[in-house]
Amino acid sequence: MINSIAQIDNACRLELLNLNLKLTNINGKLSRLTNSLLEGVITGDSYKEVEAKLLIDKVSLEAKIAAQSEKNGPSIQHIEKNLEPLKNIYWLYLLADKNKKRLLLKSISSNLLLTGGKIVITPKSPFDLLLNNNPLPHCDHS
16 A cells, blocks of 8 residues: 555656656747747747747646646645554554553544444544555546
């Protein structure tokens, strides 16, 4: 589970990096286009036509970057932050005294139910993702 979170995070970071590289490329083209106009290599009409196309592409990329960052960034960071302690939770529980075990269970669960001599634990979010196999947030590669 934790490996898949890392894979999702890496995919999101790569997607954002790819979008930012495309944006840098467009900014470079705009700069070279301006230089070509100033040097008299192209006419003003040609400049305006190419600039309009590049600016449309730039605005579109900036919107994609903002949406990608907003949609995926906080979710992945939130999950990583909350699931990081799970790597050692078993050992923490085994080594803890009774009071610390109680606090540990309280911090990861929202409900404890005793049925038929067994304790049923309902985990809090995001720990419920581990039990329910709910899909994790992912990058939108559209």
